[in-house]
Amino acid sequence: MSALVVAGLYTHETNLRVEGFPLPYYPACFPFDGISASHAGVGLNVSVALARQGHEVRFASLIGQDETGAALRHALPGLGLDPRWLSDAESATSQSVILVAPDGTRQIHCDLKSLQSCAYPSAATPGLLDDAALAVVCNINFARPLLAEAHRRGIPIATDVHALSNFDDAYNHDFMAAADILFLSDEALPCSPEQAIEALRRRFAPAVIVVGLGAKGALLSERGQALLHVPAAAPQGVVNTVGAGDALFSAFIDQHLRGHAAPVALRNAVLYAGIKVAHNGATEGLMDREAFAQMLAARPV
Template sequence: MTRGILVAGAVSFYVSVGVREFPVRYASTSSPRWSCAAVSGAAGHIARTLKTLGDDVRLCTVVGRDLLGAGITAELGRADLLGPGIVESVESSSGVTLVAPDGRRMGFPHLAPVDRVAYPPGLFEAQARGADLLVMTNAKFVRDLVPPAARLGVPIAVDVHLIDDLDDEYDRPWLEAARIVFCSHERLPCPPEDWMAGMFRRYPRCQVVGVGLGGRGAALGTRDGLLVRVGAVTPREVVNTTGAGDALFATFLHVWRNTADPVRALRTAVVHAGWKIGSRTPVTASLTREELSRLEAAHPPRVVTGRWDLRPPAGGPGAETF
């Protein structure tokens, strides 16, 4: 088996609906601004992004034998992501996303059908054989696979999305095992730089911490003290910000894996994420490596570097250096 990237997690059938405003006002019936369907979910989006960028991707997921599962299977086939790592279940996971005119979204993921599935550890280990990166999303059925994954000695990457506690009980197995940890800024109890410092103190395996900052771009720290901040770019009109974090995470992993340059990787990742949110279905709008290179040259983001380990404590003089 050739070296590649294993991605474990949920693939879901999603319907995205354009609403006129948040909060949504009650009406017995209302015509949306637009509506479309796509196969998404964190693992689906990450795998598809990596595949389009040219990586060898092995997908470990759960797909139902229902109508939605037929659609998911067909779409994974078109994306060349079908393989022996896909496990059958009775039902598929699904979701609905409401999208406002400014691109803000409200998601309703229904993961219960796949959360109940026990993914075979032997199948996972067979798929992981020879891989040089394991992307272990924080889907519930993946949780029991994290300890055996950690024993393989292969770098693990995870995006824990919305988190507000370094000792988060649910996410702790991933945090203890991962070398690369990404998350959203939305619920962090402190500035991103202080979160990075806390992660490195608490989790000795962690080498890279990335934080998606929404409309402000992204920040990243490495264990040796490097701090990178990349400003957001939006090459197209912002339509739907669903999956922007997945796009940032996946693109960073692709570039980092090929260059070992965290600054370049974060810069390229911000550009790709900023372009993808110009689509009604960002998961289906991925660029090839060559297309992304041209886009980055045309829309270079602002990059600032520094050191998180020399930054004053939160709230102190000079704390807001970026």
């Protein structure tokens, strides 16, 4: 496969099991085997998923010049990724805490430190994008300059703007305007997913829009085609929904690049995400190419 660029967040993540939401107050809790740490972030999650599908992934991100950043850099080869595209920022390394309820629902607390005021070094950008078949540009500030350069080179762009609540949101405008493949979640929409797609189509021109619906699956809009709803699939149950949207996004990109039509790509991606949620931690449960192929063969579309 051709090289893929993924530019996005890399963070140190702590998962904490809670009894449910809303969270009751206790002066002290002892959740035995209920706290775990991992390396995460949208950029990393997508990169690991795509690398496990056999793609050459160039993961571009910013980490701090601190002990946490050094640990994250050291971990990348073990995750199948080349650390050469990581850059040290004048910031502490991002950290996140995820509260996870027994039904798998989660609340994310992400501390970006001062990364939002940093930029990925422009000197690294030309080599990063050379011969890239696709640029996955996550909606974080330091990745924003890659949008124009990828567009100038004619490289298709995929992005996920996550919990979008305003279709004219200034922060996400550049990402949505540049996207050939646009993903988002229904979690914060001010209207129905169908109405959201109509609103986005009036403003932007992606070839594909996918709205993740959580336990209800996903909704697909191809330019010029009728909407398609794909029901959710979680054949192994739900443990933790952290990273489910990233898994859906990654698997769709993989299937799209392998030449599948968008409806087939999304159906397969829903299954991939459905397997992922049976595991705890952002990069846990991301199937490799062989396991994914076997799963698809056992559950033909």
